[in-house]
Amino acid sequence: MKKALITGITGQDGSYLTEFLLGKGYQVHGIIRRASTFNTDRIDAIYADPHEQGTRLFLHYGDLSDATGIRRIIGKVQPDEVYNLGAQSHVRVSFDQPEYTADVVATGTLRLLDAVRDFIAETHKPVRLYQAGSSEMFGAANPPQNEGTPFYPRSPYAASKVAAHWYAINYREAQGIFICNGILFNHESPRRGETFVTRKVTRAVGRIKLFLQDKLYLGNLESKRDWGYAGDYVEAMWLMLQQDKPDDYVIATGESYSVKDLLEEAFRYVDLDWRDYVEIDPRYFRPTEVNHLHGDATKAREKLGWEPKVGFVELVHMMVDHDLELARQDKTLRDAGHILTPRGLANR
Ligand code: NAP
Ligand code: G4F
Numbered sequence: 001m002k003k004a005l006i007t008g009i010t011g012q013d014g015s016y017l018t019e020f021l022l023g024k025g026y027q028v029h030g031i032i033r034r035a036s037t038f039n040t041d042r043i044d045a046i047y048a049d050p051h052e053q054g055t056r057l058f059l060h061y062g063d064l065s066d067a068t069g070i071r072r073i074i075g076k077v078q079p080d081e082v083y084n085l086g087a088q089s090h091v092r093v094s095f096d097q098p099e100y101t102a103d104v105v106a107t108g109t110l111r112l113l114d115a116v117r118d119f120i121a122e123t124h125k126p127v128r129l130y131q132a133g134s135s136e137m138f139g140a141a142n143p144p145q146n147e148g149t150p151f152y153p154r155s156p157y158a159a160s161k162v163a164a165h166w167y168a169i170n171y172r173e174a175q176g177i178f179i180c181n182g183i184l185f186n187h188e189s190p191r192r193g194e195t196f197v198t199r200k201v202t203r204a205v206g207r208i209k210l211f212l213q214d215k216l217y218l219g220n221l222e223s224k225r226d227w228g229y230a231g232d233y234v235e236a237m238w239l240m241l242q243q244d245k246p247d248d249y250v251i252a253t254g255e256s257y258s259v260k261d262l263l264e265e266a267f268r269y270v271d272l273d274w275r276d277y278v279e280i281d282p283r284y285f286r287p288t289e290v291n292h293l294h295g296d297a298t299k300a301r302e303k304l305g306w307e308p309k310v311g312f313v314e315l316v317h318m319m320v321d322h323d324l325e326l327a328r329q330d331k332t333l334r335d336a337g338h339i340l341t342p343r344g345l346a347n348r
Helices: 012-023 066-078 092-098 098-121 155-175 198-207 230-241 257-267 298-304 313-333
Strands: 003-007 028-030 057-061 081-084 128-134 178-184 216-218 249-251 278-280
Touching: 003 012, 003 066, 003 257, 012 028, 012 230, 066 098, 081 098, 092 098, 098 128, 098 155, 098 298, 128 155, 128 230, 155 178, 178 230, 198 216, 198 257, 198 313, 216 257, 230 249, 230 298, 249 298, 257 313
Parallel strands: 003 028, 003 081, 028 057, 081 128, 128 178, 178 249, 216 278
Antiparallel strands: none
């Protein structure tokens, strides 16, 4: 049985990748952070008590800022494949916390690479590693962007991902480790964090439709993104590690839409006009914006045989349907007399 180790297992991608790998028969180990409140919501449904026979999902406390802990986990798990998904992944937040973002996203990757390098040297086990790169690395580069497009990062997050990308390439070339950089364009789902724009919009649509909220405050509506479905994208991560040779791949849908297009589709789906509800709050503007991301995933299609299955409209509808159901549950509680405070109010 193959063993995979995932950093960032509690995140959107970590949860989909875990389901995918369990489905492929893997034993899956994930690194979780200690938090004062539960942070395993996304994987609770697939987690079974480790005392039960046949369990194939195991969690370990750790943090990408803690090299000793990472090394200990790798030594204990002895993974065949490592997926480095852990990150402070919010672009806007990275302007407020640049040093922390660099420590986790860039240096955290370096800590992991170095731990894997030493583990391979000691055990001669051929570990393969996936590095979660981002289309944010292209930043201000003209669309469409592919593997040959020069990086032009526009945030501390993006600059940190560029550093991680080059650390990974250097460990591949200098240490001979099987490492792949996935350069993934935005991918979303009903499990997307509530402060990313797609989920912020679909969540608000559900709540506005059911009269639980009357306004939605956003930043720049003009920027364009190539939005795909996270469930499709985790398959690409796995495919990269199954090839004969390690390489880097852009993963994208090849279609690009503006935040306005997103609003149009999400509100129209529930027969509302977004112009009646959306207001601009400059607090959500970024000091430097990425205006237009539009990926060209020809290489992944040709070499990995990978193609996205879910398109933009289907994705938006899937997310609105999910968030309408959550709003219905909230409304039921409110109508039964419970006083409701929207989750995560302080974070938006
Ligand atoms: P996400 O939902 O924000 O999940 C991030 C994960 O990283 C969470 O499990 C989080 O743990 C963990 N994490 C945060 N700080 C950490 C630390 N110091 N040590 C260890 N783990 C830490 O992100 P995602 O959307 O799943 O994205 C997965 C990866 O792909 C990230 O590296 C992201 O930057 C990258 N990426 C994402 C996209 C996208 O559109 N989704 C596109 C390109 C690249 P908690 O749950 O405890 O916070
Ligand atoms: O949803 P976003 O925050 O995603 P962003 O910045 O593109 O980053 C995401 O995708 C990257 C891949 O390209 C990942 F690497 C990264 O980890 C993350 O998953 O913002 C999308 C666009 C931006 O142009 C932003 O300015 O939406 C615009 N926007 C407008 N109003 C807003 C808002 N974004 C957020 N989060 N909140 C707003 O109120």
